[in-house]
Amino acid sequence: MKYSQQLVCGALCLLLLNAATAQQNQPSIQQLLREPFLDDYYSNVVYGYEIVTDTQTHASRYVGNSLNCSNCHLQAGTQPDALPLNVAGMYPKWRAKNGKRNGIGLRIRECFLYSMDGIMPPEDAPEVLAISAYVTYLSQGQVMGAEPEGRGVPTLPDTGYDPNPANGRAVYMSQCASCHGQQGEGVADMPPVWGMNSYNKGAGMNNIREAAGFIWANMPLGQGKSLTHQQALDVSAYLNLQIRPADPGRSKFLKLLEYLIN
């Protein structure tokens, strides 16, 4: 009995060691980009990296606004607390958003539909497969089924006050408008945060708490966590009130009916 336990322990140690070395042996993206020839997996990883950093060029077929994936998944999806992409081990899982079991593919396709305000790519679209490969690459070394450190955005504690969009407007104008523009249109390479070129009403960023967590942890860019929780909530509420594309997950026919009945 004791002997067998030792054996199991040894095997586990070996496995862990292997996992650790596998993580170290995985070439970095910079290395991969320099390689003249890549196998199928790594060529898809590099393609996925290119799509995430420059969605406008590499996946323009399915994109409807002027955002890139890396506008929210900062540092090409490697920065903790900024929606990092090392989550392959958590899928498939049930999500309340569409009320069904989601694979990583469906999750990526919905990103195109909502956050990129485009159309859903088919299941076997090369772009979806490439991003899946990139997500898998980033998830190397994570424990299956467990939440990676710094997943998603931090949940802000209850501040005791309701979010105040008027105060949010003041904060936005002083802290954010220099990059995101007075009208939220985005300056130079910075992404638009509202208007018809931004994410639509079905996107996760349109959720006040989610956006507040992201803003508090990462905004202004490079000076994350400089705003107070309440300021982040206020800015988020202000953004939520602005005009943006409609939720493509809702039937236009039903909307028309609602409009006609009212």
Add this chain to the structure above:
Amino acid sequence: MRSWRTELFAGLVGAILVIPQGITFAYIAGLQPEYGLYCAIFVTLFCSLLGSSSMMSGPNTAVAILIGAAILPLAGRGSPLYVDFVFLLCMMVGVVQLVFWLVRGARIFQYLSPAAISGISAGAGFLIIMASLDSILDLSTFKTTFFFEKLFVIFSDAKDLVNPFSLAIAVTTIVAGYVGRRFSPRYFIIIAVTAGYLCGLLVAFIWPQPVTELEYLGRMPLQWLPFNVPTINMEYLMIASTLIPYAVAIAFIGLAQSLVIVRELKMETDQDINLDKEVYAQGVANFLAPFFSGFAGAGSFNRTKANQSLGATTPLSGMAAAGFVLILITFLGPVLTYMPMAAMAGTLFIVGADMIKLRDIKHYAQVRSELFIYLATFTSIMFFDLAAGVVVAVFLSVSVFMLRISQLDLKVETSAAGTVIKVKGALFYASVAHLTEKFHQYMDEDLTVDLQFTTHIDQSAVDFFIRESKGMTNRGKHLTLLVNESQQAFLENLGISKDIRQISL
């Protein structure tokens, strides 16, 4: 003055026809749709610039299917590596076709019998229909060995596999296409696509995309000059060596289709067509296609037919078609974004069904060997793939040809002077056997062989005569050859011995 306007209009119709084809064939080849459009622009342009006929080239079903079959085992669909390999393969196809041009290989395609060509075309139509089913029913890619397995899986699992929205749009498209053909045989493809598009808009209006899971064409930012330098290094060359059989097959199938079209054009119109020049044009176009982000193409049956029916007779219509594709996509881009792939697949279904013609089977049923070639080619494409079908077609055509040519027309006339055997046909290693039988039949007589109507004599026939004459001298008989002057010189060159009497006429 009037003729160039005809050509331009034919070009416009060709451009409208090629857009759905380019997109769907790119899909079949495993590529993003813009590559199909670049192929529709640049391959069409180069083929028309360098060729001599009004044939419309561009994306081609059989070529697209073969590209997909060649590259899918090597890389993920549509990934950059995949695209690189496709470009590599297309350059190889161009090189093979240029080698064909250098050896004046266009002659070979004269041996491909019309029945075999119809069989290949019908088989390709069947493959198009099977490929279009994926998009019509919105199946995610699944592979089965034989087509009936796929049909069985679809029927037995229809509830889970088939997307009713997609099916409804595709059926609308197909029905509109067949109804539209009654009213306007020229524009029915456009009618079908429009009906499918409107049906798609209606579906999208009522149900949101997460519910329908419909696949749309998406945005296509087309560049006016998509210049691209294909990657070539040692590893790619290693891969290239494994792709050689596919490159040869694609080059051969592409040329076979193009030359069949050109031969038809030559018969039906009075264009001054040079087959070798067409081979050259195809080769250069396919070699240059990767430099303009396109994949290889070939002549297109349906677009050439449409072109011909509109009265185009010069390569200008092809060049115009290339230009119109660019203009149409630039201006129609936003409209095409919400084009459902099911509507595209519906038009593809119609194109595929048109390629299987019952008329052909009736036509070839008159001659048994032709019918056999047709059916054998068609079924081998159904059960295996296009490459197997072409191999079968070539093998059967050549063997029928060989059987015919190795049959000698022998006439025996017996008179007081001896027996005269008149030989008609080619006397060579395969046909000597027939003559041997006759020789053995008339063993005890003086023989005269009349070679005046013999088209070809080779070394083995001469050896045969020497051998037989030796045997006959031993038996005390004589062999006489009736030859004309050039044949006499030829026989002496081949070392015929003096004991055969030759009478020159």
